[in-house]
Amino acid sequence: MPIELPKTEVAKIQMHGEKTFPFECCGLLIGKISNDEIRSVLKTQSVENINKKNPERRYNINPLDFIKIEAEADTHGLQIIGIYHSHPNHPARPSKFDLELAWPNFSYIVISIQNRHADQMTSWRLDESRTKFVEEEIRFESEIIV
Amino acid sequence: MTEITVSIPAPLRAFTNGNKTVLVSGVTVEEALKNLVNSYPGLKKHLYKNDQIRNFVNIYKGDTDIRYLDNEQTSLNKGDQLLIVPSIAGGTI
Numbered sequence: 001m002p003i004e005l006p007k008t009e010v011a012k013i014q015m016h017g018e019k020t021f022p023f024e025c026c027g028l029l030i031g032k033i034s035n036d037e038i039r040s041v042l043k044t045q046s047v048e049n050i051n052k053k054n055p056e057r058r059y060n061i062n063p064l065d066f067i068k069i070e071a072e073a074d075t076h077g078l079q080i081i082g083i084y085h086s087h088p089n090h091p092a093r094p095s096k097f098d099l100e101l102a103w104p105n106f107s108y109i110v111i112s113i114q115n116r117h118a119d120q121m122t123s124w125r126l127d128e129s130r131t132k133f134v135e136e137e138i139r140f141e142s143e144i145i146v
Numbered sequence: 147m148t149e150i151t152v153s154i155p156a157p158l159r160a161f162t163n164g165n166k167t168v169l170v171s172g173v174t175v176e177e178a179l180k181n182l183v184n185s186y187p188g189l190k191k192h193l194y195k196n197d198q199i200r201n202f203v204n205i206y207k208g209d210t211d212i213r214y215l216d217n218e219q220t221s222l223n224k225g226d227q228l229l230i231v232p233s234i235a236g237g238t239i
Contacts, residue, residue, distance in 0.1 A: 094236070097239060105156070
C-alpha cells in the first residue's frame, strides 16, 4: 500500500537533508493509517541525529525525543507512522544496518543527498520475516485531509 | 498477583490488537516481558533475538531505563509502568 506525503513535507525533508549534509539527518513521520491501510503523513518532525561518532554514515534518534513526540501525536489522535533519514552521497536504498534495526509497521523514507543537493526519495517497509525491506509507492500530494 | 502496565509503541500496536497499553503480571521486568510475549506472541521476534532483548529495544520503568537499574532483574510493584521505547537508528552502510 502507498504512503501519502504532502509536497510541503517533501520540501522540509529535502531542506533538512541539504542543511545537514555531509551528515545524515533524521526525523519522524506523523499521521494516520486508514482502515484500508493507506498511510497518510500529515507532518514531519525533524529531530537531532545524536550519533556524534560517525554521523556521515549513521543516525540515532534520542528515545526520549521519540517518547515525547509520540505522546504529543497521541493527544491529537495521530501516531508516528515512520521515520525519514538521509544518505549523503549514497543511493536512496536502505542498508543492511537499516534492516537490522528496523521496526515493523513503520514506513522508512530514505532521501539521497548528492553533493548537498536533494536527489531521489524512496520509502520502504520491513517485511514480516524481518529479512528484507519491501519498497512502497510514495504518493506526493498537494494536501492531505483526514 | 503483581499487575503492571506496559506501554506499547506505535509500531508494535498491531500485535496487541491496537492497544496502546496492556496489563501483565510480573515481579521482575524479565517475568513481565515473558508474560507479555506469551499473551501477544507477535511481539516476540521484534523484542527478542536469541532469547535476549534486542539492543535497539529500550525498556523503561517509569522514567528510568532499566539499564540504569537492575536490567531485566529490576523488581516491579503493583501499578508500576513499563515503557517499550524504540531505539531508532540506521545508516548508509
